[in-house]
Amino acid sequence: MVRALKWLASFETGVEDIDADHRAIFALLQKTDQAMKCDDLLAVSTTMQNLLVEFEEHFAREVRVLKALDYPEAEQHEQEHRDMICELRALQVRCAGKPDSVTLCGEIESAFTLMLRDILHSDVHFKSYLQDKAGLFPRQYS
Numbered sequence: 001m002v003r004a005l006k007w008l009a010s011f012e013t014g015v016e017d018i019d020a021d022h023r024a025i026f027a028l029l030q031k032t033d034q035a036m037k038c039d040d041l042l043a044v045s046t047t048m049q050n051l052l053v054e055f056e057e058h059f060a061r062e063v064r065v066l067k068a069l070d071y072p073e074a075e076q077h078e079q080e081h082r083d084m085i086c087e088l089r090a091l092q093v094r095c096a097g098k099p100d101s102v103t104l105c106g107e108i109e110s111a112f113t114l115m116l117r118d119i120l121h122s123d124v125h126f127k128s129y130l131q132d133k134a135g136l137f138p139r140q141y142s
Contacts, residue, residue: 013127021058052088052089071126084114
């Protein structure tokens with residue numbers, strides 16, 4: 001799945017910092033997938049650690065932006081982020097246990113699914129909010 005999916009402009013929220021984070025996370029997932037293809041488990045472990053850091057930093061930045069914009073569902077969005085971080089930490093623990101390649105592939109798919117769930121489900125709601133908010137163009141909030 002990671003190899004088959006391409007970054008699309010429709011994934012963009014209109015907030016440059018958030019979109020840059022999304023692209024960086026997407027690239028890290030693809031790098032992790034490439035390491036799996038090469039059976040480089042050290043690189044997989046490293047990129048999975050980097051992925052958790054990227055997600056944590058991204059989620060904190062995104063919540064700050066949403067609160068600054070008075071997004072009415074900011075608290076709920078923040079809770080979704082906390083839940084995803086818990087899932088990612090559990091995923092990282094499973095990856096650190098030196099599982100076989102098949103298990104690692106499944107864990108990478110899980111991380112990718114989390115990212116897509118955040119971008120395509122959760123973030124689409126605030127994207128709509130920004131687009132509807134008093135005629136303001138989202139890029140000015142970066």
